Each structure stands twice: as structure tokens, then as C-alpha cells.
Amino acid sequence: MKRRTILSGAVAALALSTGLAMADGHEKLKVGFVYVGPVGDGGWTYEHDKGRQAVEAEFGDKVETVFQESVPEGADAERVMTQMALSGAGLIFTTSFGYMDPTINVAKKFPDVKFEHATGYKRADNVSTYSARFYEGRAIQGHIAGKMTQTNKIGYIASFPIPEVIRGINSAYIHAKKANPNVEFNIVWAYTWFDPAKEADAATALIEQGADVILQHTDSTAPQAAAEKAGNVITFGQASDMAEYGPKPRVSSIIDNWAPYYIARVKAVMDGTWESSDTWDGIAPGMVEIGEISDAVPEDVKAEALALKDAIAAGEYHAFTGPLKKQDGSDWLAEGEVSDDGTLAGMDFYVEGLTGDIPN
Template sequence: MTISRRNFVKISGAAMALPLMGSSAFAQVEKIKIGFIYVGSINDNGYNYAHNQGRLYVEEKLGDKVETVFVENVPEGPDCERVIRELAQQGCNLIFATSFGFGDSLVKVAPQFPDVAFEHATGYMSGPNIGLYNARFYEGRAVCGTIAGHLSVTGKAGYIGSFPIPEVVMGINALALSGRRINPAFTVKPVYISTWNDPAKEADAARAMIDQGIDIIAQHTDGPAALQVAAERGIVGGFGQGADMSAFAPETQLTAIIDHWGPHYLASAEAVLAGTWAPGNTWEGLKEDVVQMGPYNAKVPADVVADAEKIKAGQIDGSFHIFTGPINDNTGAERVAAGVTMTDAELLSMDWYVEGVEQPA
């Protein structure tokens, strides 16, 4: 059954006229077309690659019931509006805008297509047909930090960040907090490089930090360049980001944080198929399998793996939260009292560093 836009207006109008039924404005469909918009290339081996894997996951699970299209390398600006509009006009029932910077375009275009479901990754502006979704990457950082705390000889980790936004600050803090649970002298040095994807600059930042005494490297940029430098210099190790990067540094990647968007995309697609989709605001992590850990390197000792697995299990069953007090900031002032866990809202606006993080220059 296909629904023309005119009929759809009638149906949704009827649905809106009957608010007591509690139904959404979205009708059931038999076949769904999903559009994906990526800010980078699907071949970046990181963030955008992971979103595309999610797309393939939906295709595999839903088979004939789904058709997907994607547009990559979409700049975060006016051009994005055009892409969203085009996808909606092509007949997509569901559109995922997978980068933070697409938000402004999305809130502009979405009202023009009330019969299309939109979802925005890592954003904050929702609407009658705009849902939000995000992943708790910091849970993965807590597992990485546990390994770093155990293995680092110098007790210093370097962290290559893109921009000092809460998403990145949160990850740096999670790494420092978990590392210091193991080694109270553990410190993290953040270096911001003001780009998501400049492999040569990522590599030089890694060199700069390694030359100055760090022996663990973590990053919140899109590619594996820093891990390759870590391998070249033979430091203790580093962590993959977004996807398993062990192909680039088999001896060096200790584990990886893998973005696994598939289950979320599948759930949204099924909701649209069933006519039950409603704009949500999900922030899922290890428990929901949206964040996964990569394989542990063979050189990580068994007791360290066991400790890392304990942190992972604790976050899955809810008994452990890395942002539970007491937490001091890096000036020594107490920010979170003992036993108190930071709320999601506090995490999503985090703009301070915990004790053990050197203030970025």
C-alpha cells in the first residue's frame, strides 16, 4: 500500500482530530525507504563508517521491507538543507542526520515534511517529527581508562581531541577518572587540533605528545593516524575510536570503542513500519549494545582484561557509573559529592576537567 501525500494529510488530519486515541501522526507502511546523511566519507574507518555499518545492519535485518539511500561528505551548512529536502522528496519515510552540525538545517526542513520521520544524532533540537539519539561513548572510555591505568608505565596518557565540546570533554574525563581508580598518579593530557579529520595533524599531535613522555594514546577524531604513530614509536598502546582499528596497528590497539548504531536504526525503522514511531530522545550505551568494545589485544594481561570486563559488566547492569562522586575538578574543587551520580543533563553540558587532566594549553 502506498500513501499519496494528499491521502496522508487526510489520515494524519484525522489522527490529529482524535487525540484521545493517542496515536501518532504516522501511518503504518509496508515498505520503508530510509535516508542517511553523513558528514564525512563512509571510508573513514571511524565515525561515518560506523553509521554506514548501521545502515547495512538495517538492510540485512529487514531485507525486502527496506530500501536505503545515503549521501556522504555533506558539509554542515546550507547545503545540508538541500540534501535533506531531496531525500524527503525522493520518498524517504525516515531520515537520519548523523552529525551534530546538521541540526539547524533539520529544524528548518522537517516542518515542511510532516509525514517524514527525522532523527538527529548527538543533537539537542527536537520537534514534532524530529527525534534525537546519541550513544554513551564515555562508558567505553571508562573501560579504556581502566586498561590505561594498569598498563601505562609513565602514568601519562595523551588525548587528541577535535573541539572542546561536552561530548569530547566527557570522554577525556571518563578516561582520567577510570585510570586514576587504578593508578592515583595517572594523568591525561588533552591536545585539541580543531578538526575531525586531518590525518597528518593527528599524527603530528601524537608525535608531539609521545616525544614528551606519554605512553598511552586516545583520540576523539575520526581516523587511525595517531594509532599508527603509536605503533611506529612502540609506546604501550592506544585505543581505536568509532570502529575496530586493529588493522592499522595490530600490536598497538589495546581495545577499541565501536559505535554500533544498527540496533537503534533497526528499532526506529520497525517503529515506522508499524506506524508507532514517535520522536524520542535516546542515549544508549554498552547495555543496549549501541556502544561495543573491540577485541582486547593479546598483550593485555588476563587480570587487566578481567578488571576491564568488570567495569564493562558494571555499566551494563547499572551498578557502576564512572561519573559518581566524589569528583574534584582539576583545580582541586569538589564538583560532585560522594555517592552522587551526575545527571545526563549535567554530562551533556560538561565544560570542566576532572582532577588528573592537565588544562589544555
């Protein structure tokens, strides 16, 4: 980084071309992907890599894709992004919240490279942001969880205390509570996106405390395996279908479908129409999908869950609709009032009824 002369020369070279020359004289666009977990995690990174593969299938020899998996959030990420840019990538997708500042830092040094950062909020002329409204899927999971729990205790494995995760906890709780007023949530913060051992331990601890439903905002299938071992515990696939654990313990899932977005953004770079933007799509556009609800779910509960999904997709219902209070009892949303996106994007509070504090 301190070798300014070398880096400046590399940036100048990239200003002339951010693609690879093809035999017919056109440029092959090199597209990079930076992953926080391994491509075989069965969850978050697995789905992002499916999106990368969809780009290759869509554009064939017009693109070259490269990826780096299991990149820690922080200085390591900045080094990986820099190397991708220096190697000729014209578009780089950085797929974890903790890559936000590294993405902005590297983008400043490579103004002719386009960057796309997942789940963050900082943009620049050559940096876009994108995310999915996972909380819509959490509402459906919460409804099924509230209806199916026999112990009235639901365990939630949380990763990091960022707005995305807090939104998911709140949405799941609100809809579980609507389905079953007696339900209680127990939240364990794992402080990891992907660590099968930690995730399994968290799931086991929650089950030992009486939870017969496990929700997760971590990326491995370890909680599914722990629930399967315990027996009589249900789970939901996170980020991908995790259907190998169906029909029970996995009774449904939230699936992140990144492929259409990745294809559209690659095409925009090729067409010269790419502009910095913010995308936050949910069930209606198909960025969030609900995995098949298994036969382990009673038919009436399945019908209710699908009706909720349809209402969200049609814009007839919003997952955060009042009356709702904050955890401290203060008013948040009045009867029929819907939360604005700004509040959701920066959510740093629990709703009324949840116990415990959000870690700093």
C-alpha cells in the first residue's frame, strides 16, 4: 500500500482497460467475488457462489470470474480486493457487511473499477450497495415457529449485532408472538458468520434450555445437524435451502437468490450503463425465496405461512406494521403504521417482549 508509485502506475494501466482482450478484439470482463466463508458452507457463501456460476453460464466466454473464499473482514479483505483490481478485474462483488470500509478504501484507489458491496450502506461513484429483505422471510419462519413449538421456547443463533441481524430477530419474534402469545425467545450471539463448532454448541445449548425450534443467522448446517441429533426439534435453512435436512428438522428455509442481480450488474458494466445505486429487494422481486415447506408442518400452518408470503409479495402486508413498541415500552409504530426503510436499515433496538440486551 505504501508503494504509491507502483500502485499509481497500476491504476493508470487499469484506466486504459479493466478487461481482458479476446481474440475478436472485444474485451472479456473479469469479475471478482470476495467471500467471507467457504463456498461449501451450505449457506450464505454457497448461494453467492451459485450467483457467480450463473454469471458464467449467462455470458460464457465474455466473462472470466475469480473468487477468494474465507476472507476475514478487515485488512485481509482490503489486500484481496486490491489484488483482484491489480489483476484486471473490472467489477468486484464484496459479499459481507464487514467488507464495507475495505471496499470504500480500495475503490478510491481504483476509480475505473466498479465495486458492489453486499449488506452495507456506504456508496461512492464506483461503489454500489445491495442487500435482500431477509426479514420478510423471517416473518414467515416466525409464524411457523410460533405455531409448531410445543415448549413455547424458540432459540435464535445470532451472528453479529448489526441491523440486518437485529431486524431478523425482531421480525421472527413479532410473527411468532402473533401466532402464539406464550412464545419466548432465547438469543445466543455466536460472533461469527461461519464456525460449525460454535454454531453446533450454540444450538445444543439452546436445545438443552428447552428450545424445540432453532432459528439461525449463521451460515453453516451445523445447527441443523445438532437439531437432528437431538430429535423433536425443528429448524429452518439459512441463506440456502439446506434441504438435505428435510423434511425434519429443516421444515422450510430462506433462500438468497443473487443470480439475477449479479447477471444484471455484469451486463450493465458490459453495456456501459452501470451506475452507483442501492438495491434492497425482497420476496416480490425474487431476491428472497421461501424454501419448500415440508410435510412436517401441519397443512393449516403451511397454508397460513404461504398466505403471509403472498401478502408480503403483493405489498398488502409489511413485516413491521404497528402497533409495535420498543423493548423499553416506548411507542414505535401506531396501529396500521409501517416502518420506514431508514429505521429498518439502522435498526439497533429490540421490540417489546424480547429479553436481554443487544451487545455493543
